[in-house]
Amino acid sequence: MFWNIYWKRILSSLRSKDMIIWTWAFPIMLSTLFYFTLTNLDEESLLKIIPVGIVTDAAFEQDTTFQTIIDTVSEPGEDQLFDLHRVDNAEQGDALLLQGEIDGYIQFKNKTPDFITKNDGLNQTIIKSFLDNYLQTKSSMEKLMTENPSALHQTASMFNREAFTKEISLTENPPTDTVNFFYALLAMVCMYGGFLGLKSVSMLQANLSPLGARRTMSPVKRFRLITCDLLGCITVHFACLLVIVSYIVFVLGISFGSKSGLVILTCLAGSLLGVSFGALVSISAKLKEAAKTAVLIVTTMICCFLSGLMFSGINYLIAQKAPALSWLNPAARIVDAFYCLYYYDTYDRYFLNIGILLLMSLVMFTMTAFFLRRQRYESI
Amino acid sequence: MKVFKACMNILKRRLAAFLIYLVIFIALCVFMTSFSSEQYNTNFTETKPSFTIINRDTETPLINGLFRYLNDHGTEVELEDRQDALQDAAFFHASDYILIVPEGFSKAFPTASPLSLQTVTSMDSARGYYADSLVNQYLNLIKVYQTATPDMDEQKLVSSVLDDLSLETRVEKKLFGNEQPVPETYQNFNRMQAYIFIVLLIFSISMVMMVFRRPDLHIRNLCAPLKSYSFTLQLALYSGVVSLLIWLLLTVTGFVLYRNELSSTSADAIALILLNSFLFTLVSLSIAMVASSFIRSSSMQNSVGNFVSLGLSFLGGVFVPLEMLGDNMVAIAKFTPTYWYITALNQICELTVFNAETLRSIWQAFFIQFGFAAALMCVSLVINKYRNQAESSFGSTETEIEA
Numbered sequence: 001m002f003w004n005i006y007w008k009r010i011l012s013s014l015r016s017k018d019m020i021i022w023t024w025a026f027p028i029m030l031s032t033l034f035y036f037t038l039t040n041l042d043e044e045s046l047l048k049i050i051p052v053g054i055v056t057d058a059a060f061e062q063d064t065t066f067q068t069i070i071d072t073v074s075e076p077g078e079d080q081l082f083d084l085h086r087v088d089n090a091e092q093g094d095a096l097l098l099q100g101e102i103d104g105y106i107q108f109k110n111k112t113p114d115f116i117t118k119n120d121g122l123n124q125t126i127i128k129s130f131l132d133n134y135l136q137t138k139s140s141m142e143k144l145m146t147e148n149p150s151a152l153h154q155t156a157s158m159f160n161r162e163a164f165t166k167e168i169s170l171t172e173n174p175p176t177d178t179v180n181f182f183y184a185l186l187a188m189v190c191m192y193g194g195f196l197g198l199k200s201v202s203m204l205q206a207n208l209s210p211l212g213a214r215r216t217m218s219p220v221k222r223f224r225l226i227t228c229d230l231l232g233c234i235t236v237h238f239a240c241l242l243v244i245v246s247y248i249v250f251v252l253g254i255s256f257g258s259k260s261g262l263v264i265l266t267c268l269a270g271s272l273l274g275v276s277f278g279a280l281v282s283i284s285a286k287l288k289e290a291a292k293t294a295v296l297i298v299t300t301m302i303c304c305f306l307s308g309l310m311f312s313g314i315n316y317l318i319a320q321k322a323p324a325l326s327w328l329n330p331a332a333r334i335v336d337a338f339y340c341l342y343y344y345d346t347y348d349r350y351f352l353n354i355g356i357l358l359l360m361s362l363v364m365f366t367m368t369a370f371f372l373r374r375q376r377y378e379s380i
Numbered sequence: 381m382k383v384f385k386a387c388m389n390i391l392k393r394r395l396a397a398f399l400i401y402l403v404i405f406i407a408l409c410v411f412m413t414s415f416s417s418e419q420y421n422t423n424f425t426e427t428k429p430s431f432t433i434i435n436r437d438t439e440t441p442l443i444n445g446l447f448r449y450l451n452d453h454g455t456e457v458e459l460e461d462r463q464d465a466l467q468d469a470a471f472f473h474a475s476d477y478i479l480i481v482p483e484g485f486s487k488a489f490p491t492a493s494p495l496s497l498q499t500v501t502s503m504d505s506a507r508g509y510y511a512d513s514l515v516n517q518y519l520n521l522i523k524v525y526q527t528a529t530p531d532m533d534e535q536k537l538v539s540s541v542l543d544d545l546s547l548e549t550r551v552e553k554k555l556f557g558n559e560q561p562v563p564e565t566y567q568n569f570n571r572m573q574a575y576i577f578i579v580l581l582i583f584s585i586s587m588v589m590m591v592f593r594r595p596d597l598h599i600r601n602l603c604a605p606l607k608s609y610s611f612t613l614q615l616a617l618y619s620g621v622v623s624l625l626i627w628l629l630l631t632v633t634g635f636v637l638y639r640n641e642l643s644s645t646s647a648d649a650i651a652l653i654l655l656n657s658f659l660f661t662l663v664s665l666s667i668a669m670v671a672s673s674f675i676r677s678s679s680m681q682n683s684v685g686n687f688v689s690l691g692l693s694f695l696g697g698v699f700v701p702l703e704m705l706g707d708n709m710v711a712i713a714k715f716t717p718t719y720w721y722i723t724a725l726n727q728i729c730e731l732t733v734f735n736a737e738t739l740r741s742i743w744q745a746f747f748i749q750f751g752f753a754a755a756l757m758c759v760s761l762v763i764n765k766y767r768n769q770a771e772s773s774f775g776s777t778e779t780e781i782e783a
Contacts, residue, residue, distance in 0.1 A: 021683045029687060033694040040704045045473075047506040098556055114550045117424065125427040126510050129453075131549040133517050140521055140544045144528045164519040165479070165512055166496040170463065175471040175502050310408075310699075316472035343471055349464070 001220060002228055009232025012203075013196055023196070023240050027189045028247055034181050035252040041177040050123045053085040053093045053105030060108050066134060070106075073130070081130070090116070103127065171343050173257060177312055182254050183338040184309035186270070187331035189244055191300040193274020194281060196233040198292055201282035201368065204229060206377050208282075208289070216377075226372060230365075233275045241267040257342040262350065266337045269357040273330050276364035283371040303331035333357050382606070383614035387588045391622065394587055398580065405576045406633055409569050424551040429476040429507035430457045432469065440486040442522065445538035449518050449545055450479075454511060470500050477501050477511035489519075490526050518545065555732065562649050562729040563641035569634050570653055570725055574698045574718050577626065577657075577664040578689040584622050585665070586672035586681050588615070593676075619665055627661040652728045652742065656721060659749045663717040666756035667692075673763040697722040717752040720745045 013019055054060065054070065061067075074084040085102055087093045093105035097118055104117030104124055113131050117124045204225060206213040215225060245267060248254045256263045277299075281292050306329055308315040315335055319326040326332050333353045340350035391398070431454045433447055450456075457475040459465050469475045478500035488495045497515065501508025521541045525532065532540075592598065592615070601611065631654060635642065642650065671688055675681045693699055695709070696718020705713060713719040724745035731738055 018679045018683075021679075026683070026686070030690065033691065036709050037694050037700040037705055040706055041700075042502075044704055045502060045505045045507065047504050047509045094554065094556075097554065109550075112549075114552060116552045116554060118554050118556060120425045120427065120553075122427040122506050122510065124424070126506070126513075128424070128426065128549055128551055129510060129513060132547070133513070135549055136517070136521065136544050136547050139547050140524060140541075143544070144524070148528055161516060161520050162523065163516055164494065164497055165499045165515055168480075168498045168500060170467045170470060170500055175473075177473075313472045313474075316468060316474060319468075320474075339471075343467060344464070 001224070005220070005225065005228035006232045006235075009200060009229050010236055013199070013233060013236040016199070019195060019199070019236075023189060023192050023237065024243070027185060027192075027244050031182060031185055031244065031248050031252060034178075034185065035254070038178045038181055045177075049080055049083045050126060051083045051085060051102045052127055053087050053096050053102040055090055055093055055105060055107040056086045056088065057108065059111065063108065063111070063113075065138075066113065069134060081126075106131065172345065173255065173342055175343070179254060179256075179342060180308050180312040180315070180335065180339070182248055183335040184304055184307050184312075184315075184331070186241070186244065186248075186267075186338065187307055187334040188300060188304045188309060189241060190267075190270030190274045190334050191277060191303060191331055193233070193237040193271050194278030194296045194300065195293070196237050197230065197275040197278025197280075198282040198289075198296060199278075200229045200233050200275075201226075201279045201372070202289060204372070205282075205375070216375075222373065222375075223369070226369065230275055230279060233278075234271050237275060238268055238271040241271055255342065256338065259341050262341050262347075263338070265354065266334065266341070269337070269354050269361070270334045272361040273334070273357050273364075276361040276368065277330070279368040280364040283368055300331070303329050307331040307335040327356065330357065330360055333360075381614060383611055384618050387615065387618035390588050390591055391584060398584060401576065401579055401583065402629070405572070406637075409572060409637065422553060422555070424553045426453065427507075427510075429454045429511045430474070431455070431477040431479065431511050432457050432459045432466075432475040434459070434461045434466070434478065434480045436461070436483045437481045437485045441535045441538045442486045442489060443481055445522075445542055446515065446518055449542060450511070450514060453514055466500060470502065473502065476505065476507035479511075479515065489522075521545065561732065562645055562653065563638065565641055566634065566638045566645075566653075567725065567729045569638065570657060571698055571722060573630055573634070573657060574660060574664075574696070574721050575689055575693040576630065577661055578667060578692060579685055580626050581623060581661075581664040581668040582671050582685040582688060583681065584626075585619055585668040586675040586684070588618060589672040590675055590677075590681065619669070623661050623665045627658055631657065646734075648734050649728055649731060652731075653725065656724045656728065656746065656749075659746055659753070660717070660721045662753040663721070663749050663756070666753045666760065667717075669760035670756050670763065673760055673767065692716050692718045695719070702726070717749055720748045720752070724749070 070082070070084065073079070073081040085096060085105075087096065087105065090105075090107055093102075093107065093116065096102045097105060097116070103119075103121070104115055104127055106113045106115055106127075108114070112135060115124075115128050115131055117127075202208045203211050204215060204222075206216040218225075242264070245256070245263065249256055278296060281295050281299075284292070287295070306314060306318055306325070309331075315326065315332050318329075318332070333356050337350055337353040337357070340347075340353065344350065431450050433443075433450070433456075435443055437443060447456075454477070457469070459469050459475060459478070466478055470478060480498040480500070482495050482498065485495045485497065499508070499512060499515075501512070518541065521544060522537065525537050525541055529537070592601065667688065671684050675684055695713050696716045697705065697713065698718055702710065702713070702719070702722060710719075724742050727742050727745070731742075
């Protein structure tokens with residue numbers, strides 16, 4: 001009897017076009033779109049060579065120190081900071097600026113370099129900071145020479161900067177902006193498991209579907225019916241998640257870290273949560289199916305939005321500003337579990353997330369079982 | 381006008397779902413605006429990276445001075461000195477630059493072998509580089525002062541250095557014309573608008589078409605004493621009215637939401653933006669006409685609506701700026717109308733001079749959008765003609781009555 005009900009539920013889930021579209025095709029399409037549009041996201045914040053113009057007039061030619069410094073940072077190589085465009089006068093600089101060829105240009109006025117630009121921005125700030133450094137160092141040098149001329153020989157090397165900082169890495173895998181979108185997408189698929197749970201419970205209630213009415217009369221204990229049905233849903237949904245994760249990892253090449261076993265465990269916990277969530281929504285006898293589906297979609301979308309499906313980092317913001325909301329959001333817990341596996345070396349927070357997910361599923365399953373047991377219908 | 385009235389009645393019955401989309405969209409826009417509150421300024425404004433100093437040393441004038449200097453050029457983000465807090469902040473860019481001052485740093489600094497400060501940034505991040513150059517500039521000047529004037533008191537030395545560091549380059553911001561560019565918030569609203577146009581139009585057009593394609597209604601309408609062209613004309617009128625309403629609604633919403641920011645924007649730029657969004661409404665209408673030829677049930681309506689709108693929006697640069705798409709992706713994106721809408725919008729927002737030369741590429745993008753609208757409209761007419769002749773047009777079409 002177990003296999004009969006279990007297998008029929010699996011077949012029924014796989015034959016439903018809606019289910020296939022929303023839990024299989026839609027996430028695969030979205031992940032492909034994410035892949036094509038988000039893979040360059042990390043490059044956006046990288047330091048790129050900054051195109052800058054310089055007016056090579058008589059004033060510039062006189063300042064040999066500045067020429068040496070700017071030539072050094074514009075030399076092609078690993079440390080190149082500027083792509084220098086030499087122009088004869090300010091008009092040529094303006095033309096390049098207007099065409100967007102350069103981020104700004106430098107022109108000497110009263111023996112000091114001035115910076116001319118048309119926008120604010122990080123590149124412009126870096127150019128300004130470079131010029132500030134030059135001015136400040138030059139001024140310090142002049143000041144020290146007047147105060148203590150004997151220090152001249154020591155200050156001669158002032159423009160040779162020493163590095164006092166050393167970059168360290170806090171984790172094995174580097175931070176990246178892209179993975180969070182995929183994790184949030186998986187959280188969405190997990191919660192879409194609710195469609196399966198909803199359908200399954202509707203098919204068990206006599207007042208919701210003709211099939212439910214027939215099954216209520218069948219000589220099988222209700223508990224067994226529910227268990228077999230929900231197990232069937234979880235199997236299908238878990239398989240769906242594994243296919244999507246495999247697609248993301250092997251076809252799109254997105255990293256989930258090296259702990260594949262725990263990634264599968266997260267999928268299983270997510271699947272349990274999604275199905276139990278759908279089952280809980282479905283127990284209401286008063287709401288129509290369309291309304292239940294709407295509740296499911298709206299809740300899923302809100303949870304996923306708050307876990308970073310549309311804007312990466314919003315989950316961090318909420319975890320900082322409203323920790324309770326973050327801990328109660330199942331999608332945020334799924335995203336966080338994947339994130340811990342990718343980024344952390346320890347497992348404490350990962351298992352805490354999995355524990356919360358399992359607890360939420362248990363509570364929802366218990367509530368569903370409580371409402372469904374010993375249901376009797378006076379009239380249908 | 382019976383058909384038109386019937387269309388309006390159908391729309392009225394499903395108004396709730398229609399409004400949900402609209403409200404969610406407006407909420408999203410308000411949310412996004414609260415994140416970016418950049419105000420246009422005729423003076424140059426520095427970009428301020430966020431930074432965190434984790435001081436494991438004692439409070440010394442050297443470190444306090446560094447903190448003061450960084451605070452002038454960046455925004456401090458306080459973090460706990462815990463491994464996971466620092467890891468999370470680095471991952472989610474809560475802090476662009478985390479500086480860890482090791483114990484004994486101040487004491488070892490004047491010696492021949494100073495301790496290194498540890499920094500955590502995203503790999504090769506530009507903001508991290510900038511913050512790092514600030515730290516090194518400060519420490520280099522301190523070192524020079526220490527070498528040149530070894531007897532100077534530390535407090536005085538730090539204030540001298542900070543004094544030198546307050547010297548700034550003169551920056552001139554050229555405007556090339558007198559107009560203020562379009563505010564970023566309004567540009568983002570218009571960008572996101574493309575998605576909602578497609579969703580709302582697919583939804584409202586297919587909802588009506590689905591009803592009229594119900595076999596029993598279709599057969600009954602065929603023998604009604606109403607000329608076929610009048611029937612089609614009324615459907616077209618409904619589509620036109622709904623498109624115009626949606627366009628007006630979103631345009632007014634945009635003006636209401638961003639009235640303050642738009643107060644000093646040039647009217648020419650706003651007019652061009654409105655023309656652009658109007659043309660895109662026509663494109664969305666034609667997309668909706670083609671899509672609704674295939675829609676037979678409400679679940680199909682949901683999936684087609686989502687697949688088409690998300691697909692076109694992602695590929696065309698609605699959600700992710702076009703500059704972030706790779707070259708190959710941009711080559712593909714050029715085949716989508718959304719790309720031309722976004723390109724025109726970006727160009728309009730960057731305009732400071734309005735002349736034939738600067739406007740040429742914008743008119744080109746407008747023309748391509750119009751071409752898309754016309755071509756898709758023709759495709760939908762051909763599909764409908766073929767469908768009306770075929771037996772399959774009397775196949776099963778589900779509507780809310782049966783669902």
